[in-house]
Amino acid sequence: MSAMLLSLVLLLAGCGAPAALSPAGPQAGQIAGLWAVFFWVSVVVEVAVVAFLLYAVLRARRPVLTLPALAAEPLAERRLTRGVSAATALTAIVVVALLAASILVTRALGALHAPQALTVEIAGHQWWWEVEYWDPVPSQRVRTANEIHVPVGEAVLVKLRASDVIHSLWVPPLHGKKDLIPGHATSLWIKADRPGAFGGQCAEFCGYQHAHMRLLVIAESRGAFDAWLARQRRPAPEPTDAQARRGRDVFLTGPCAICHTIVGTPAAARLGPDLTHLAGRTTLAAGTLPNTPGHLAGWIIDPQRIKPGVHMPSIGLDGADLQALLAYLGSLK
Amino acid sequence: MRAAAVLGLLGALLVLTGCQREQRRFSEVAPASGRPDRLRASGFNPGDRQAPAEFRNPYERNAWAAAEGKRLYAAFNCIGCHANGGGGIGPPLMDPAWIYGGEPVEIYASIVEGRPNGMPAFGGRITDSQAWQLVTYVQSMSGLLRKDVRPSRSDHMSVRPSEQSGTSERRKPPQ
Incomplete structure (x- = not known):
């Protein structure tokens, strides 16, 4: 089983690490770390379980005559009880530890905040993303679609809403999934640590063209971002010819x-x-x-x-x- | 045993009759493309009708088209004047009274060519298929469509019963 899993991971490695495992921001970093903890704990547990299973299978093939004498039975019984209890306790500890790790990461994901942060409102539609850069002055708000520009190294508040059905925003290098629900505002914070263009995708089946509901997050330097935002604020140029x-x-x-x-x-x-x-x-x-x-x-x-x-x-x-x-x-x- | 098989087969056939109900025709360029040219723009006297009965609503048995019409009815702000069928600035659409006729082609003409006193002409702004989808939905509001074709639920809070609860007895407007 673990061999299969490992070969699957190796297979995926052949086409480059999955985007969620090559994080570009602290949020995705936390999630990737948690994934690694779960993965390696699972591998160790799987290997141990399979090893004991093989041991048991091979051991049972021994001839009946070599079984311990009746007199030795209570001792073996006690040893077995101790072993099983220890394994059960260890399993419980591992499961609780994984739960604790999961809770800690969830808390860390919610801890990213910044005063006066750039606020981007994303609305999910069938089948495209409406993006609005918020500004206290309404005329300075910018509306665009399917492409978000963010400054590198700054926390950005992303507010989410949906107009028709439930969608889910997933930009794997930056954050986990977050649902967009009609009539229910949700939000998340993202931060990109390095410049780049990161692909995102709707992660909640939303109808015929769910697969063709992608978006692009472009992280760039503050200067480049300000220039882009200033360009977006201008009305469309008059046609010249x-x-x-x-x-x-x-x-x-x-x-x-x-x-x-x-x-x-x-x-x-x-x-x-x-x-x-x-x-x-x-x-x-x-x-x-x-x-x-x-x-x-x-x-x-x-x-x-x-x-x-x-x-x-x-x-x-x-x-x-x-x-x-x-x-x-x-x-x- | 044989009776059961026959019954099963009949049941399957019955299910097959529902196949066309939700048929989605994405790629068509307007089912009855082009405007029916014998249609007069609008008589200035209400009730002054000449119903060319040979034009049928190509979507009258298509539940998907009715649902699309419902989406467009909100999207193109028909709600702004006609509300959810109850009327306001514009006349109500959920009762059996029609000022400019309740035949599909007359509703089509009202949408595409507009009517005096406020109804704008949407011809050239929306496609023919969209106009027919709107016609389908408008028909469903006053129970002019088969019950299984009418939209069965609203996405938003509604102060009226769904289109499915209307009765087919409203078929003919009073003369």
Whole structure:
């Protein structure tokens, strides 16, 4: 059994350590440490149990005649009782110790706090993540989707809510899973110790496209983060050429504007992701596609082919309008 | 023994009849694509109807479409004027009285082309499939759909019984 487990771990090691076991923050570090404790304790217990089992099996093969004499029986009986009691006590101690370790880690996970911390509100939707950077001044709040930027080395408060069904946020290198429940606010603190892009995933089955509900957490230096946030606060740039201007008209007069927002234009609907700075994002459709003009075109023409069941409908756009729309969306840096 | 087998087979057949109920058609571009062109935008006199009966709601037996319509009904803020069917700024939708007609195609026209005194035209803003899904849901509110097609529960607190509890006797509006 343990051999199987070990070979499984080795197999996983072949494709790089699982993200949850290569932590990038203190929270995930705690969880990875706890995982290691549980894993190695389980390995030792498994090896010991299998060893004793083998010993018992082999011992029973001895001929009946070599059994201890009747006179020696009470002594062997007493030794056996002592052994079994010791093993039972040891098992109880190990189980209680594991429980204690688990409680301590849970407490440590809840201990991360910081006054005046950056607050990010994440709302789970079928099947994408709405992200809002909180600010006491409403006009300074920033809304984006499926991509979170955080400054390295700072604790960030993540508030979670859901609009339709239960989702669960899981960014393995940063934290464990936390459910997003409709009508019930939850929160967690994260902190990234090193810069990098960390993938996350919805971890609670939420419908047809649950598997295509990913997000990206990008940890960067404070300077880079501030620059990014300042860029996000700006309204969408005015289109400069005729093609992009036509694209904006297509967006505003067609079905796009009934679901999407582009700050700086009359489009202000909140059913779909905010597209104000779409061209600055890495992926489309919650991590389904890389954000390139070709993929964007395919996505706009027939989202149901790429992500069946997604709430974005297929709209009939002719080629010229599509190219204009792509030019406009591509300018939304 | 044989009787049991026959009964079992009949039961299985009965189950099969439910297969179409929740059918999800993701990739279609509007079942009855294009606007029925014999449809007049809107008569200015309430009750001034010409019902082209040959247009049927393509989703009338599709429970999934009714549920999608229910989602869109909230998403596109139909609730803002019609509430959950009880009406407010706009007329109620859960009673048998229709100002501009309760035939599927007439409801479709009300959504797509708008009506005087406030109902905006959603044509061009929403797709044809979405419009028909909304029609399906609006029909379900006044019991115009089969009971097994109507949405059976609400996600939110509701002050009214679910669409399933309506009766089919409301089928025809009083003339």
